[in-house]
Structure formats: structure tokens, C-alpha cells
Amino acid sequence: NNVHLLVHDQLDSTNRWLMQQAANGAAHLSCAVTSHQTQGRGRRGRVWQSALGNSLTFSLLWRFDTGAAALSGLSLAVGLALGQAFAEMGVTVALKWPNDVLVEYRKLAGILIELQGDMEGPSAAVIGVGINLRLPERMLAQIDQAAIDLQSLKAEAVDANVVLGIVLKHMLQVISRFEQEGFAALVADWQAMHVYHQQPVRLLMPDATERHGVVAGVAEDGSLRVMTDAGEQRFTSGEISLRKG
Ligand code: ATP
Ligand code: BTN
Incomplete structure (x- = not known):
């Protein structure tokens, strides 16, 4: 159960880099980390913004025996792991389905999972996590949705290595449980952290129409x-x- 840390001074995207390593046989639990990610990926071609030293950006490779079809709950499981990790740091977060980590409705961390392999055969998941540690005002203003950083929530200085250690510990625990029992075992814990649980919401459809529920x-x-x-x-x-x- 050992994580292999692959530390880089700079990377375009830890997800892109680790996806490439995974295709070339990188080991289970390889973890690419950098304090300077220059082209962070979000979902659907969006961008994760960060600059040198102001966020923790890393990706963990997890090789599953099952196919990608069994991994539909994985990104929620990872959100739960982050929620538990922040709780250990004394910070109460809420999760926004499917995978945003919020404090006061502002985004503290994001998750991007990219998969390799067949729907049936063994598959590999590159699990990317970006956590805002300390964002300067001008960056907070640049991001096109409300954001928040960990330092503003903590009295003591935030140390990226300490945060990484705590987050990885919880990811190993929760993803192992997910691997053995499926997301079914995590549903209640996940819902307890959901910012919109039993709340009225609007659903934005890809064709720009809206539904309510x-x-x-x-x-x-x-x-x-x-x-x-x-x-x-x-x-x-x-x-x-x-x-x-
Ligand atoms: P959803 O479709 O669930 O509403 P989203 O709007 O959160 O998703 P994602 O692809 O999950 O979109 O995340 C990318 C978005 O995150 C960007 O479009 C931007 O608004 C926001 N973002 C980018 N960098 C940061 C950051 N450092 N901190 C907080 N938010 C960020
Ligand atoms: C999102 O909310 O859209 C997900 C953002 C995920 C960002 C992380 S930062 C580390 C990893 N490498 C990437 O290029 N993206 C993820």
C-alpha cells in the first residue's frame, strides 16, 4: 500500500503526465505532484487555475481489476475522502455533486478523474486533485466562479506537504473501501456532506435549458x-x- 511520489518542479498537467506514464506501465499508486502546474485541466475542456506555490496539484494512479463501468461512483468517493481529510485539518467542507469541494459555497478543491482501459477488463484511473492553498486576490478575481483557499480558513501556516499526506491517507482508505464494497457503502456518508441534500436545485442541461427539482x-x-x-x-x-x- 505504498504511494510512489513523483515530484516535479513544474508540469503542464499532473493528469496529462500521469495518463501518459500509466499507458507506459506506471505502477499502481504512482503519484505525480507539483507546486507549479501550468495547464491544469478541469472537466469538459475547462481549466484549473493555479500559479507557483499557491495550490496543491497532484494525481494518483489507481489500477482496478474491474472495468471502467464499475467506477461510476469513484469521483464521489474521492470527494468524500477530501471531505474527511479537511475535517482532520479542522475545516468543515460541503460537497457539490458530482465532485466539487466547497466552503461557504465557494470552491476550495476540484477533482478530475480520467480512465484508461475497457469497460469490462482491468482499468486504470488517474485521479487528479487540485486544492487552493493560498490564492492572491487577483487570482480569486480571475476565476469565473466563487473560490476560496485553505489558508484563509486556518490560523496556522498551511504546509503543502502536510496537506498532501493527510489527503493521500484518506484517499487510500476511502478508495480501498470503494474498491471492495462499491459506492453503496459510502452513499450515506457522502449525502451527509452534500450541500444540496434535499434542497431545491436547478439542473442546467447541455442544450442550455433548465429543469427544477x-x-x-x-x-x-x-x-x-x-x-x-x-x-x-x-x-x-x-x-x-x-x-x-
Ligand atoms: P459543474 O459542471 O459541476 O458546475 P464546474 O463549473 O465546477 O462544474 P469543473 O470543470 O468541475 O466546472 O471545474 C472547472 C471550473 O473550476 C472552471 O471553469 C472555473 O470556474 C473553476 N476553477 C478554476 N480554477 C479554480 C481554482 N483554482 N479554484 C476554484 N475554482 C476554480
Ligand atoms: C474541476 O473541478 O474541474 C477539476 C479540477 C481538477 C484539477 C486537478 S489539479 C491536478 C490534476 N491535474 C490536472 O490537470 N487537473 C487535476
Whole structure:
């Protein structure tokens, strides 16, 4: 259960780099980390912004015996691990489905999982995590949604290495549990941290239309259960963006 740390002074994207290493046979639990990521990836071609030293950006390679089809709840599991890690640091966070980590409705951390392999065969997940440590005012203003950093929530100086150690510890625990028992074992803990649990929400569809509903929970495959006029509907993370109702 040892993590192999691969530390870089600078990388374009820890996810991009580790995906390439994974294709070339990198070991289970390889972890690429840099304090200076220049082209961080978000979901759907979006960008994760960071500059030298102001955020913790890393990616962990996890090789699964199962196919990618079994991994639909993985990104939620990772969110739960981050929630537990921040709790250990004395910071209470909320999760926003599918995988944002928020404090006061502002984004503290993001998760991006990229997969390799077949739907059935063994698969590899590159689990990317970006955590804001200390963002200068001008960067907070640049980001096109509300953001927050860990230092503003802590009296003591925040140390990236300490944060990495705590976060990896919780990721190993929670992802092992996910691997053995599936997301079903984590649903209740995840829902307890969900910022919109049983709250009214708006669902932004890819065609820019909106639907309204109340969050009923998350399913065992990680999809969002929403009570709408048409009854309970389920959405996967690719299908909608979630907003406050
Ligand atoms: P969703 O579709 O779930 O609403 P999202 O809007 O959070 O997703 P993601 O792809 O998950 O989008 O995250 C990328 C977004 O995160 C960027 O478009 C930007 O708004 C925001 N972002 C980028 N860098 C940072 C950062 N350092 N801190 C907080 N937020 C950031
Ligand atoms: C999101 O909220 O869209 C996810 C952002 C994920 C950012 C992290 S930073 C480390 C890893 N490498 C990347 O290029 N992206 C992820």
C-alpha cells in the first residue's frame, strides 16, 4: 500500500503526465505532484487555475481489476475522502455533486478523474486533485466562479506537504473501501456532506435549458436522484450542471 511520489518542479498537467506514464506501465499508486502546474485541466475542456506555490496539484494512479463501468461512483468517493481529510485539518467542507469541494459555497478543491482501459477488463484511473492553498486576490478575481483557499480558513501556516499526506491517507482508505464494497457503502456518508441534500436545485442541461427539482440523494452508481414534476429522475455527471434552486 505504498504511494510512489513523483515530484516535479513544474508540469503542464499532473493528469496529462500521469495518463501518459500509466499507458507506459506506471505502477499502481504512482503519484505525480507539483507546486507549479501550468495547464491544469478541469472537466469538459475547462481549466484549473493555479500559479507557483499557491495550490496543491497532484494525481494518483489507481489500477482496478474491474472495468471502467464499475467506477461510476469513484469521483464521489474521492470527494468524500477530501471531505474527511479537511475535517482532520479542522475545516468543515460541503460537497457539490458530482465532485466539487466547497466552503461557504465557494470552491476550495476540484477533482478530475480520467480512465484508461475497457469497460469490462482491468482499468486504470488517474485521479487528479487540485486544492487552493493560498490564492492572491487577483487570482480569486480571475476565476469565473466563487473560490476560496485553505489558508484563509486556518490560523496556522498551511504546509503543502502536510496537506498532501493527510489527503493521500484518506484517499487510500476511502478508495480501498470503494474498491471492495462499491459506492453503496459510502452513499450515506457522502449525502451527509452534500450541500444540496434535499434542497431545491436547478439542473442546467447541455442544450442550455433548465429543469427544477429537489435533490433526493445519490444512487449507488453515483448518479444524482432528483424529484421533479415527472417523478424521480437520475442524472449522470456528464448530463447536467447543478445550481442552487
Ligand atoms: P459543474 O459542471 O459541476 O458546475 P464546474 O463549473 O465546477 O462544474 P469543473 O470543470 O468541475 O466546472 O471545474 C472547472 C471550473 O473550476 C472552471 O471553469 C472555473 O470556474 C473553476 N476553477 C478554476 N480554477 C479554480 C481554482 N483554482 N479554484 C476554484 N475554482 C476554480
Ligand atoms: C474541476 O473541478 O474541474 C477539476 C479540477 C481538477 C484539477 C486537478 S489539479 C491536478 C490534476 N491535474 C490536472 O490537470 N487537473 C487535476
